[in-house]
Amino acid sequence: MSKTKNDTTEDQILTAAKNVFQRKGMDGSRMQEIANEAGINKALLHYYYRSKQMLFEAVFKNAFSLLAPQLNGILNDDSSIEDKIRNFTANYLTFMNKHPYLPKFIIHEVNRNPEFILKMRDKTGFPNLDKFKKQVAAEVESGTIKSIKAEQLFINIMALNIFPFVATPLIKAFANINDQTFKQLMEDRKTEVSDFIINSIKVKP
Template sequence: MKKSKDENTEEHILEAAKLVFQSKGMDGARMQEIADQAGINKAMLHYYYRSKQLLFEAVFHNAFMLLAPQLKTVLNDDSSIEEKIKNFTSNYISFIVKHPYIPNFIIQELNRNPDFLIKMKENPNFPNLKKFRNQLNQEIESGIIIPISAEQLFINIMALNVFPFVAQPLLKAFTNTDNNTYKQLMKDRKTEAANFIINAIKLN
């Protein structure tokens, strides 16, 4: 019972911290506010996490590691580059629709503390482009895809999928769309963004 209770308490703390960090950022968040949100006292919060930095790192790690394995899976499977682009776009957008806070949270805090990413890169689930690069080069040599670096293609894929979520208020204003209409636009991007990229790089 004690173990179950401890796990439940920690889950409440991490969920409360996620909400506070999401709205206030690392610098603006206060441990007392997180404790209040979790429904515990500050002493108990410090029992689980001795400092705001340690708590933030736990929240950040949870958020990033929800996304990273999905990226790694798509990059390292045996599907073609075309299928990778389709799968990445569909999986990413479906995931972010369910977890809309993640892109802004990750980008905001990586800009604040870029050195923190060094720790994340040590995780075995951190994505890498090695297999993606090899497959891309093979398809270029086979005349399937135009010459393009793996880095540039990956940046294009990320930009077309990430930007509509991190710039949502701006894009909603530009396109004069309400929440429901914009959600539908994001669902449509599962195929729109993928087709745009594929049509730009395929030779045939």
């Protein structure tokens, strides 16, 4: 019973911290506010996490650990570049529709503390581009796709997938759409983004 209770409390803390960090960012958040959101006292929060930085890293790792292995698996499987683009986009957008706070969360905090992402890079499951680079180079050489560096292609994929979640309020205002319509647009982008990128690199017969 004790173990279950501890796990439940920690889950409450991580959920509360995610919500507070999402609203206020790392610098604007306070441990007392996170404790209040979790429904516990501050002393118990400090028992689990001695500092706000430790709590932030736990929230980040918890979310990133769900996504990174999926993306790494796609980048390093034996599928074609076209299939990689489609699978990467579909997996990323599905995940972000469930965790829409994450891109803004990551971009803000990684720029604030770039050393943190460098530490994450050494963890098992962090996306590795080595195979992707070789595959892109081989497909360029064989004439399957146009000449493009793998890094540029990967940035294009990431940019087109990440931007709508970073600029959600702006997009909704410009397009004059509600939350439900925005979610449908993001669902449609699984095809739109993939087709756009593939058509931009495909060699026409």
